[in-house]
Amino acid sequence: xxxxxxxxxxxxxxxxxxxxxxxxxxxxxxxxxxxxxxxxxxxxxxxxxxxxxxxxxxxxxxxxxxxx
Numbered sequence: 001x002x003x004x005x006x007x008x009x010x011x012x013x014x015x016x017x018x019x020x021x022x023x024x025x026x027x028x029x030x031x032x033x034x035x036x037x038x039x040x041x042x043x044x045x046x047x048x049x050x051x052x053x054x055x056x057x058x059x060x061x062x063x064x065x066x067x068x
Contacts, residue, residue: 005050009050013035013050013051014035016051017033017035017051020033020051020053021033024053030055030056030057031053031054031055031056032053032054032055032056032059033051033052033053034051034052034053034054034059035050035051035052036048036049036050037049037052037054037065037066038064038065038066039052039065039066039067039068040065040066040067041067041068042067046065052066054066
């Protein structure tokens, strides 16, 4: 596991997540904005993006990872 980014990066990521969440809600999009979630790729790599916009129904199942 890589060490966490610095405070400036963390603040920027949180602000971006807030903006994405507000825009998604205003548009009535059925998505959730989630921070630091596991994403499993078709080649079995696992990445952890700072922010992911995911289908709300999929997020509601509380998975341990998402598939793009």
